[in-house]
Amino acid sequence: MSVSISRAILHILDPSLGVPVLSENLMSFNEEMREYTEKHILKCFNDSDLKKTKFINEDGFFLKLINEYRDNSEFKKFTNEVSEFFYKTISENPDIKPCDLLFVQANVFNKDYMVILKLNYKKGYIHFTKQEEGTKNIIIEQPCALPSATQKIDECIFVDINTLEVFVKEKKCQVYNEPSYYISKYLLECKEEKPDKEKVKIITDTTDKIIKEYYDDDMLMKTKVKNIIRENVEDSLNINVAEISEQVFEDHEIKKVYDEEIKMKGLKEPEVKVNFNYANKIKTKQKIVTDEGIEINIPYELISDKNKVEFITNPNGTISIVLKNIDNIIDK
Structure with missing residues (x-):
């Protein structure tokens, strides 16, 4: 089994109730509930938005609690104190979604984790039977529905x-009058990391902007950037921003503009590390769509190979795409 649950507890953090409803007993699992919990743990663990971060305050609230838990194994005490902190933060900041907190101690792929699943409330609908001069069936809104087994947890x-490695998936919310990744900042007191998707988007958007401004929106240059990203990720799970700047932009001044804009958008390190889950999401093909709706998918490693693909600019300004040395064509 890739997930083995030792114990779990559920706490209700609904500000409309006025107080958190903290369970006094651990959850007991039937087959359906165990399957629900295991599925969500696996989906979260394999989620491309899960970020690895690290504690930066040795005297931080959460780090103290987890260290105490390692010493005394007082599971309910740990979950109660974390839930109280969450409830206070939710109550004071309406942008944070109310939720149930599901705490699980579990072995996931042979490592022991404290797992906290924030089950944000979603609107659902149920049937309801009223007696009004006979039976009347109606549909009513259920404002505190939990995510189903097939839905993603936010x-x-x-x-x-054992190692105190910490991973988090979180939403940026308006908290105490500023937008922040509040779980990292206020609860965990960890380094605030951007999601891998956001980091890669900063790199591609910035390169696209520079290519549009200085190189007439050259598509082959854009493709080259994406190919460098793909190769970097496949080789080392790192994206070398300096390598992109060096290989794509020849002019020293343009490189400088690119580097400064990347740093201004929050990527100050020369390399951007991405997790394995997100690496599997990196596209391996360039999708080209013409103004008439023709779509062509070309592997990145072939798009700059003139023995396979050639882009020809015609005298009238139109572009021809020539596919070469094709052994076989399959109708899909």
């Missing part, structure tokens, strides 16, 4: 109990 935390 926010979660995994802490390796």
Whole structure:
């Protein structure tokens, strides 16, 4: 089994109730509930938006609690104190979604984790029977429905109990009058990391902007950037921003503009690390769509190979795409 649950508890953090409803007993699992929990743990663990981060405050609230838990194994005490903190933050900041917190101590792929699943409330609908001069069936809104087994969970935390490695998936919310990744900043007191998707988008959007401004929106240059990203990720799970700047932009001044804009958008390190889950999401093909709706998918490693693909600019300004040395064509 890739997930083995030791114990779990559920706490209700609905500000409309006025107080958190903290369970006094651990959850007991039937087959359906165990399957629901295991599925969500696996989906969260394999989610491309799960970020690895690290504790930066040795005297931080959460780090103290997890260290105490490692010493005394008081599971309910740990979950109660974290839930109280969450409830206070939710109550004071309406942009944060109310939720149930599901705490699970589990072994995931042979490592012991404290898992916190933030089950944000969603609107659902149920039938309801009224007696009004006879039976009347109606549909009513259920404002505190939990995510189904097939839905993604928006926010979660995994802490390796032995190494204290910490992983988090979170939403940026308006908290205490500023937008922030509030779980990292206020609860975990960890380094605030951008999601891998956002980091890659900063790189591609910035290169696209520079290519449009200085190189007449050259498509082959854009493709080259994406190919460098793909190769970097496949080789080392790192995207070398300096390598993109060096290989794509020849002019020193343009390189300088690119580097400064990347740093201004929050990527100050020369390399951007991405997790394995997101690496599997990196596209391997360039999709080209013409103004008449013709779509062509070309592997990145072939798009600059003139023995396979050639882009020809015609005297009238139109572009011809020539596919070469094709052994076989399959109708799909």
